[in-house]
Amino acid sequence: MVHYLKTLKQKADSMKEIITHHEKETEAFGRELAKLISPPAVLCLYGELGAGKTALIRGLAEGMGLTCTVSSPTFTIVNEYLGERELIHFDMYRLNGADELFDIGWEDYLRRNAVLAVEWSENVEDAFDGSEIRIRFEKLSDTERRITVEGGELC
Ligand SMILES: Nc1ncnc2c1ncn2[C@@H]1O[C@H](COP(=O)(O)OP(=O)(O)OP(=O)(O)O)[C@@H](O)[C@H]1O
Numbered sequence: 321m322v323h324y325l326k327t328l329k330q331k332a333d334s335m336k337e338i339i340t341h342h343e344k345e346t347e348a349f350g351r352e353l354a355k356l357i358s359p360p361a362v363l364c365l366y367g368e369l370g371a372g373k374t375a376l377i378r379g380l381a382e383g384m385g386l387t388c389t390v391s392s393p394t395f396t397i398v399n400e401y402l403g404e405r406e407l408i409h410f411d412m413y414r415l416n417g418a419d420e421l422f423d424i425g426w427e428d429y430l431r432r433n434a435v436l437a438v439e440w441s442e443n444v445e446d447a448f449d450g451s452e453i454r455i456r457f458e459k460l461s462d463t464e465r466r467i468t469v470e471g472g473e474l475c
């Protein structure tokens with residue numbers, strides 16, 4: 321895991337890529353990522369069903385010191401995990417465009433000093449202004465996932 325962190329830091333301005341081999345590794349990567357992100361920040365997650373987006377966010381929450389249960393908020397659209405730091409978890413799977421995200425108060429969320437993690441960002445691309453951290457997942461096999469991170473300001 322230290323290796324992941326080192327890799328991310330060394331390549332701070334370019335795309336970073338890792339391959340994980342188990343859900344636990346993706347969670348661990350999320351925990352490491354938490355150390356590099358300072359709120360306010362928007363993380364756009366892209367990738368098919370079962371790609372590992374929620375697994376990464378679960379690790380992110382742990383890394384942010386949040387002890388809540390993280391699951392895909394498929395039916396609620398947004399879950400808030402609140403503690404000393406705030407993580408807001410969106411699932412845009414059922415949304416048909418950025419307008420629907422604005423309808424649920426996206427701009428208010430942006431004003432909070434929180435980390436906003438957005439699953440299925442593909443569906444609301446017009447809501448983003450280019451300052452986001454983009455995290456893309458590719459399923460390489462049943463258990464392998466390529467995860468690339470680009471953009472934003474990782475510290
Ligand atoms: N390397 C890996 N990283 C993450 N998940 C993995 C990995 N290998 C296998 N898996 C499995 O893939 C699934 C990932 O589920 P997860 O809910 O995180 O996906 P998701 O991208 O959030 O999907 P959805 O779009 O349905 O919300 C889990 O069943 C997990 O056990």
Ligand SMILES: [Mg+2]
Binds near residue numbers: 373374375392439
């Ligand atoms: Mg999910």
